[in-house]
Each structure stands twice: as C-alpha cells, then as structure tokens.
Amino acid sequence: MRLIAAVFTALLTSPAIAQVQGVMLDEPVEMPAFAFTNELNEEFTDQELLNQWTLVMFGFLSCPDICPFTLGNLEAAVSETGMRVRPDNVPKVVFVSVDPDRDAEAVTDYAKFFHPDFEGFTGERDQIDTLIEATDSFYRLLKPDHTGYYEVQHSSSVSVIAPDGTLRAKLQPPFHPGATAEFLARLQIQYRKELSQ
Amino acid sequence: MIRAALSLMFMPATLMAGEVTVEAPVVPLAPPGAVAHAAYFTLANTGDTPRQLIGVSAEGYMMAHIHRTEVSGDVAMMSSVDALEIPPGQSVVFAHGGLHVMLMRPTAPLEKGGQVELTLEFANGEAIPVSAIVVPFKDLQAHGS
Numbered sequence: 213m214r215l216i217a218a219v220f221t222a223l224l225t226s227p228a229i230a231q232v233q234g235v236m237l238d239e240p241v242e243m244p245a246f247a248f249t250n251e252l253n254e255e256f257t258d259q260e261l262l263n264q265w266t267l268v269m270f271g272f273l274s275c276p277d278i279c280p281f282t283l284g285n286l287e288a289a290v291s292e293t294g295m296r297v298r299p300d301n302v303p304k305v306v307f308v309s310v311d312p313d314r315d316a317e318a319v320t321d322y323a324k325f326f327h328p329d330f331e332g333f334t335g336e337r338d339q340i341d342t343l344i345e346a347t348d349s350f351y352r353l354l355k356p357d358h359t360g361y362y363e364v365q366h367s368s369s370v371s372v373i374a375p376d377g378t379l380r381a382k383l384q385p386p387f388h389p390g391a392t393a394e395f396l397a398r399l400q401i402q403y404r405k406e407l408s409q
Numbered sequence: 410m411i412r413a414a415l416s417l418m419f420m421p422a423t424l425m426a427g428e429v430t431v432e433a434p435v436v437p438l439a440p441p442g443a444v445a446h447a448a449y450f451t452l453a454n455t456g457d458t459p460r461q462l463i464g465v466s467a468e469g470y471m472m473a474h475i476h477r478t479e480v481s482g483d484v485a486m487m488s489s490v491d492a493l494e495i496p497p498g499q500s501v502v503f504a505h506g507g508l509h510v511m512l513m514r515p516t517a518p519l520e521k522g523g524q525v526e527l528t529l530e531f532a533n534g535e536a537i538p539v540s541a542i543v544v545p546f547k548d549l550q551a552h553g554s
Contacts, residue, residue, distance in 0.1 A: 276447040277478045278485045284546040318442025325440035368485040
C-alpha cells in the first residue's frame with residue numbers, strides 16, 4: 213500500500229507532467245524465493261532476476277484490452293530503451309499470468325506473439341500470490357458468469373527489477389515508448405550511481 | 410438485414426434522418442491463447458436525434474459484449490455496458506483503455522487482413538452491419554496510443 217500511496221502522490225502532485233511513465237521507489241525491495249513454469253517446462257525463479265534488468269507484468273490471456281496493449285507498448289518501449297542503454301542493460305520482459313487454470317498451456321506463445329524474446333510464465337497460486345505481494349501488486353479472479361467465463365482484475369503497472377534482484381520502480385500506463393525508455397535509462401543511471409558509492 | 414430494412418420503412422420521417430456511421434472499425438490480431446479480444450471503432454451520430462446502442466453480435470464468436478475498461482488507481486477492471494447513448498452531432502470512440510466490443514471465444518483463429526462481421530443493435534430497432542478489419546497491433550499503436 214505504501215507504493216500505491218506513492219503512486220497517487222506522484223500523480224497528484226505533478227499534474228503538469230501528463231506523461232508520468234513510472235515511479236522510482238525510495239528504497240529497493242528484496243524479492244522472495246519464487247518459481248514459475250510454462251508449457252515449454254522452462255523455469256522462472258528469483259535466480260533469473262540476477263545480472264540483468266527485468267520487467268514483470270501480471271495479466272491473463274483472456275484480457276481483451278489492457279494486457280495486449282501493455283505488452284505491445286512494452287515491446288516498443290524496450291526497443292526504444294535499446295537505443296539508450298548498453299545491450300546487456302536492455303530489460304527482459306516477463307509476463308506472469310495470474311490465471312493458471314486457463315492459461316498454463318499457452319502463456320509462452322502469448323508473450324512471444326509480442327516479441328520473440330518475451331517470456332511467459334504462470335504457476336501455483338501460492339507462487340503467484342508471493343510475487344504479487346512482493347511487488348505490491350494486486351489481482352482478483354471474479355465470479356464466473358452463467359457460461360463459466362470469469363474476469364480478472366489486476367494491476368496495470370509493470371514492476372522493474374534491477375540486476376541485484378530488487379524491485380526498483382513501477383512503470384505506469386500508458387507506457388509511451390519514448391518516455392518509458394527515458395524513465396528506464398534514468399533509473400539505470402541512478403542505480404549505477406548507487407552501486408559506485 | 411431484413412429486420413433493419415423493415416424498421417427503416419416503418420420509422421417516422423424524423424428518425425430516418427438519424428444516421429449513425431461507423432468509422433475505422435478494427436480488430437487487433439489476437440495473440441494465441443486469448444479466448445477474448447476486442448474490436449474498436451468510432452460511432453458518429455450525424456442525425457438530429459439521440460441514438461442508443463443496446464447490443465452487438467459478432468459472426469464466428471460465441472458472444473460479444475459492449476465493455477468499458479476502467480483503471481482505478483493501479484487496478485484495471487472491466488464493466489459491461491447495457492446501453493450507450495450517442496447524442497446528435499456527436500461521436501463515441503471505442504478505443505484501448507475505454508469502450509470496446511469484447512469478442513469472446515472465437516470459433517477460428519484470426520488472420521491479418523481478415524474481417525470480423527459485427528452487427529450493432531440500436532434501441533430504435535435498427536441493426537447496422539460492420540466489417541472490422543483485422544490489423545496487427547503495431548498498426549494501431551502507430552495511430553496513437
């Protein structure tokens with residue numbers, strides 16, 4: 213909740229900046245141990261967060277509007293970031309489905325539709341909840357309708373995890389490619405400054 | 410279509426002038442595994458009476474609904490829209506992050522350049538057929554996201 217409060221504050225106190233693309237955290241947040249998998253039997257654990265920048269987005273495959281546009285915009289933003297930072301600092305994008313019952317068989321295919329380097333994972337409910345909580349994110353599966361279809365509410369922001377495995381920032385919609393890339397480049401400069409101190 | 414023609418025939422002359430046009434109907438190419446995706450367009454009421462969109466159907470889908478994405482704080486959610494008023498002389502935009510037609514459970518995968526046949530149903534009984542073109546996401550983003 214502290215983070216969400218910070219987001220609101222940032223949005224409320226800087227109305228002049230229409231293009232707020234993210235919020236940097238005051239203090240890095242350690243990530244707990246977690247393990248996800250996908251239909252290719254690949255693993256995504258807290259160990260995979262080390263030694264590179266990672267963008268983690270939560271969503272679900274039956275999401276008609278927000279998820280595909282977020283991933284599409286992230287593809288453009290990451291491509292823009294590639295023009296501003298060293299190749300080994302270009303972030304990896306990981307899509308984590310919070311709806312494993314429907315998505316386990318297609319989550320990688322879904323992510324790679326937006327870019328071949330994107331990765332898609334899902335997993336056990338307790339693992340999802342662990343990462344959701346650690347990143348101060350949110351999701352909720354709604355009650356099924358008469359056809360069995362259910363909707364999922366979820367955080368629209370994207371978690372930015374640094375090469376030391378800690379959460380450093382949240383990206384906010386609309387994920388404008390240029391502004392998001394600028395935000396990520398600034399975040400990386402600040403991170404390197406901190407490391408050299 | 411027969412229903413639309415009949416309703417037009419029996420409508421009073423003032424309503425005949427109430428025209429709704431559908432601009433730029435598109436369906437972004439659905440990613441694999443998506444059992445729901447979206448159609449977008451702009452509805453313009455060029456007539457002089459208010460019009461009410463009350464439903465939508467789509468060929469090749471089990472269901473279609475008028476939906477609105479709402480982002481409250483950090484949380485994205487969707488709500489169903491039962492009726493949508495289009496005042497005379499005004500347009501209503503269906504676009505990412507707001508109104509969209511939710512297309513559920515396609516019977517066949519989409520292909521780039523293909524078409525999705527929609528029917529928009531209005532409170533006055535008129536049904537407007539719409540052919541939405543299937544486009545890659547990149548095309549939509551280039552048009553301003």
